Amino acid sequence: MLTTALDYILVLAAVIVMLAGFARRPARVRQVVEESRRPADFGYFLSYILGHGRIVGGRPLAGIAHLAVFWGVGLPLVVIAFAQFPLVLPAGIAGLLSLVMDVLGLVVLAAGVYFLIRRLTSAPDLGAPRRVVVPLLLLLVIVLSGFVVEGARLRLTAAGYAWQSPVGWCCSSVLPASPLLMQAALRFHFFAVLLFVVLLPFTFMRHLLAASLNVLYRDRGHRGALTPAAGVVTENALLAGDRLFDAGQLLELDACVACGRCAENCPAALAGKVLNPRRVVQNLARCLEAAPVPAGGNIDASRLADAVSAEEMWACTGCMACVEHCPVLVRPLVKVIGLRRHEVQMHGRMPAEAVPMIRNLEIYGDVDGRGCAHRGDWAHGLDVPHLSERDVDAEMLLWVGCQGAFHPRYREVLRELVKILRAGGVRFGILGTEERCCGDAARRLGDENLFLSLARENMDVFNKYGVRRIVAVCPHGYNTLKNEYRELGADFEVWHAVECIADLIRNRRVTLRYPLEKSLAIHDPCYLGRVNGIYEPLRTVVRAVPGVRLTELPRNRERALCCGGGAGRMWLHEKPGQSINQLRAREIRECGVEAVGAACPFCLTMLEDGIGSLELESPPRVLDIVEIVAASMAD
C-alpha cells in the first residue's frame, strides 16, 4: 500500500507523463473511427487478449512466455490496485492469492529472461529494435526487487516456512533481518515500477496500448480485399491519393512488435531477397515516429515512401503470409501495396519489365495482349453457351480469366473443367469476348486506375446479364471478383472451381472411377488458402480420387510457401536471391511425392518451371486439381 502523499503525487506524475507520451494515439484512433468507420470490436478484443490464441499460434514457446508475462504483470497490478483500498480478505484466500503472485513472479522472471536472450541473440539488422531490452531489464528488476521486498518482510515478520510465498521464503533465508533493507528494497521496487510506467510510451512497451488499439479497432473487411487508395479523390476516373496510408494503417505501424513472424514466413525473405516485411513495417514506424503529427493526422507521403526501397516493394509476392502470421494484426502486405501505388500513381515508376503487360491490359484488356476477340477461342468446339445468346440457360457464369483464355496449359484445364461441370449437370455460360482481365495483377502492381477501369468494364457486363453466381478457376480472379468488386457494387456469389467440384462430388453428381496411383501432395495456392481460407475442398476432392496417396508438404495450409508468382511477380524479373519457385520445388522434391496438385494457373507455371530447373531424373508432375478430377471421372 502506498504510504505518503508524495507517493500518490509521484504515481500521478508518472501516469501523466505516460498519458502525455500516448497523446497522439487518441487522435489517431479518432481518425480511424471517423475515416474508416471502424467501430471498436470489444468481443474480439477480449477473446484475443484473454485467449492469446493468435499470439501463441505459430510460435508456441514465445506465445506462452507472452501469456505468462501478460498474466504475471496484469494480475499483480490488479491486486496492488485493490490493495490500496481497505479490503479484508479471508486469510485462506489472501494466502492463496499471495501464492499465485509468488509463482507468477517466478514465471515472469523465467519468461523475461527467455525474451531477453531471444532478442539479444536475434539478428540485429532485420528491423528488430533493441529498445525492447530496456523495458525487459526493468521488468526483471521489478520482479527481483519484489522478491527481495517479500523476503525481507518475511525475515522480519514471519517465523519459519510460509506456504503463501515460497520464493519470498527462499529469499528471506539469505537476507539479513533489516528493516532498512526492506524499506530500501520497497522504494527501489516502487521507483522501478514508476519508471516502467513513465517509459511505457517511449519504449517497446507502448505496444501494450498500440497493439491493443489495433486489435480493438481492427479492420473487419475481408483480408483479401485491398481497399482503394487512401484519400482517394476521383477526377476523370483518376485517383489523387496524396496520402500513402489511411489512419488505420498508421495505427498498425505503431502496433508492430517487431517479432519477425512475418519475415519468418515471407517467401521473399526466405529466398534471400531484399524484402523483409518486419523491416518494412519497422522502418515505416520509425519514420512515422520521427514525423511531426500535422493537424488532421496526414503524414507527408514521400517521407514514408522513402523509408522503403523500390527493390523491397517490388519483391513482394502478395502471398499474405505476413498478414496471416502477425500476432497483432499488422498487414505488411497492405503497406507494400500502398507503397507500390504511391510509386506508380505519384511517380509513374514501375519495373520496366511490367510495363508491356500493363500496356497490354490498357489496349487489349488482357495480360498477354492477345485481344478480347480471342478470349473465347479456348472453348472452340465445346459449344459452351455465351451469356449473350438469347435462349441461354445458365445458372452460373464460368469466369475464364486471362490464363484460362490464353495460357496453353491452362486452356486445357478450362476444357477439362467444362467436362466436369457438364457431367455434374451444372448449367453455365461464359462471357466470351466480353470478358476482360479481372484486374488483380494491375491492382497489386499499384495501378489502381487500371484496375478500376477493368473492373468497371466487367461490372457493366455482369450487370447487363444480371449475373448472380460465378465460378472462377483462377484463385486471383476468384478473390478479386469475390472480395474486391464489392466496392463497385457487386452482389453476386463467387465460387472457386475446386469448391464447386467438391460440392459435386459430395452430392454424387460426378463419380470418380479411374484411379490415379500416385503419391500426391497439395500445394495450397495463397489466394485460395490464406486469403480465402479454402484448404479442405482441395483435399476432399483429391481424396475422392481412387488410388491417390495424399501427403502433406512440410509447409502446408496457413504455412504453405508461395510459388512466387503473385502480386504481379509473374511478370517481373527475379532479382538477387534464390528463385522462390525453386525453393518450393525443392520442398516438393524433398517430400518425395510423385505429383503435386495445385489449383492456380500461376502456381502451375511457377512450380513446373521450378521443378524443371532442378533437372531431376524423375521430377514430380505438377497437376491442376481440375485435371486430376477430369482424368479420374467416369465417362
Next chain:
Amino acid sequence: MKIVVCIKQVLHTYARTGMDLQDRYVAPEDRVRMIDPASESALGLALKIRELAGEGNICLLTLGPLTAGEELRRCLALGADQLYQVDVDGGAELDSRSKSVLLSRALGHLDADLIICGRESIDTANGQIGPRLAGHLGLPCVASVRDVRLVDGCRTAEVRAGAGRGRVAVVSCRLPVVLTVEAGSAAIEHIPSVDDWRRSRQVPVQRMFFDTAGIATGVLREEIIAPRPRPKIVPAPDCGLDAFARIDLLLTGSNVEKKGEMLVGDIERQVDGIIAFLDAHGFLEPLQSAAGREGVSGG
C-alpha cells in the same frame, strides 16, 4: 530545342473473327484504336533525347480526327508538351504522299530541330512518311534510328541507326533532321503518374488546317496494282504420295522461280552491277541520248 514527333493513330485489326464477308470478317472486337507502336517508339526516342539534352519541347503532330484521343493524352502524359492536329477535310482516305505533304506543311509552321516518326506503321507498313517528309522539307533523313546524341551545342546529331543484317550505321548530321524509329526500339519504361494525366488533360489540341486540293502536284498518274497470281501449269502430283507431300508439290510447283544474283562489294561495285544488269536487259538507252537529255535538263 524543339522535337516534333509524328504520331500515327491506327485502327489496328489484330484478328478476324467476324462472320460477315461484307465486313471482311472483321468483328468490332477485332480492332483496337491505338497509337502505332512505331510512333510510340518515336516518342520514346524523343523523351530520351530530351532527357540527355536536359531541355527541350516535345510537340506531337497527328493527322486526321482524334480517333485514339485517350492514347494521345497518354503520350502527352508521358512527357510531350503540345499536341497539334492536322485537320483533314471530308475524312478523305489519304495515301502516304498526301499525308506527307500535309505533315510537311504543318512542320513548316513548327520550326522543329528534330522530326521523329515511326519507320513503318503496324497497319499499312509503307515506311514512306519519314523519307517523304525529309524530301519535302529538304532535310536529311536517317532511318531505323536507335540512339541519338546531340553535340556541338545541340546543332549536330550523332545518330546510330540500324543498317540491316545487324550492322549499325553511325551518321552525323546537322539539325534539323528527320529520324525514323522502328517499333520497340525505344521503349518507354515509365508510365504516366496521376499528375501527368492531370497535366495532359489541360493541354489544348492545336488544330491546323491545310487544303488537300492540289496535294498531288507533280504526279500525273498513280495506280496501285494488286498482286496477281501468275499461273503455272503443274503436273498432277503423284497420287501415291501422302496429302502433305501432294500439297507441298502443288504449292512449290506453282511458284514462279526467279533467278537472281546477289550484288556484293562496296557501293560503287554494286551500282556498277545494277547498271550492267539494266544495260544487259535493254533497260538503258544508249549512252549518247542519255547524255543529251542530261544536257537538256541541265539547261
